[in-house]
Amino acid sequence: MRRMDTRLVNLVIDAARPEVLADFWAALLGWRVAAEEPDEIDVRAPETDGWDLDLVFVPVPEPKVGKNRIHLDLASRSPAHQAELVERALELGARRVDLGQGAVPWVVLADPEGNEFCVLEPRDRYARTGAVASILVDAHDPERMAAFWTRLTGWPVEAREGDVLVGLRAPTGRGPWLEFLRNDDVKRVKNRVHLDVAPPAGAGHAETVAAIVAAGAAPADLGGPEVPWRVLMDPEGNEFCVLAPPLSHSAVSPGLPSRGER
Template identity: 90%
Template sequence: MDTRLVNLVIDAARPRVLADFWAALLGWRVAVEEPDEIDVRAPETDGWDLDLVFVPVPEPKAGKNRIHLDLASRTPAHQAELVERALELGGRRVDLGQGAVPWVVLADPEGNEFCVLEPRDRYARTGAVASILVDAHDPAASADFWTRITGWPIQAREDDVLVGLRAPSGRGPWLEFLRNDDVKRVKNRLHLDIAPPAGADHTAAVSAILAAGAAPADLGGPPLPWRVLADPEGNEFCVLTPR
């Protein structure tokens, strides 16, 4: 399948505020600003090929997100610096019952959880973002589905707890699935966009993804040029038009 990851989309009450927070924290830039979205883009040297896309939504955040970002650090001092920068920009510390762990759990100005990791060899060359981490009842099954629709091969397995995918280029963040038995109750505030290549048949691409195990997702609203689907664990994602 030749679809690929193109965006990580984040619902926001105040997209510009949230985009400014993440751009400043990561050292990235606001690349697109339109009434219905703001895109934050990494420098080419970072290795991240996706845009962070902030879109306005009326619904408030409800409960812990099932998808979050893990940030990479080079040294303990760099980890502390990232935490301090996040707090100065409007983030806050969050207690999810994690106890005494070497990483730091924070939330952005709209309450979206993220982690600032201690230095780890796996993430030494990812750039600012170490991982897009997805809660999963069955990490192996989720990883198998996403490797089929993104072309990112499985590069790490930790028993039945975590499975990690990495872009074929070996650059940028991991896409990781972490075992978590919490029940999904509401629409995710973070979701992935994938797209077929320019000139491809959008309908055929959607059909292939459905055959791979996705399901239609009806979020209401007017018809859209893209299709909203859900992965085997109910996580929404969009199949954009070819590009």
């Protein structure tokens, strides 16, 4: 299938206290708070890291319910570095989480608002990703999800683990993987973590939205006032936003004003 030339621009996280989460993640990853406004706080990686998205925290009134379907996996260079990352996270306000993972070589933690993330043991695949190894998405059908998102982002499939996991990687070979992991849990509430995509240069917003819907997305009606971006759902119901020029950050939440320019 022909790629769409849309591109990933943000990973957005709903938060009761955006400033607390932004400070936590900036300190843990060694990144910086790049913008702070009433309706969002942006955390940005240094260019040397390879992460090209903004990590955006937006205020929402809804509490977190259940395990997130999208989470971050952090990379480590050695067992000592993994232990150091875990200790740093705990000192910054994270806590250990038991999701039934049993005896595994990675460590499952939750940030100050309960968003799960993993600190991975050293793995060759993530040796050059920077601080974040992977944006990991729970999926009933990893192959179907990977096919949709590779068309949307232009990131090719670069890894498969049987029928359990499919991984996409940016063509530059830098930054995190986008991975789809088989999980049979049923999606019950709006995701607190979602991706934003931007139309290709010179393309109209409505034209881009129509093409994405034709590729398998569906409109998402979350209520609230009109906003300049469009909220869609991927083939398994995960919300994402198609931004309208100029680039604006978006929250998949009703009642929030439009975002400022990057």
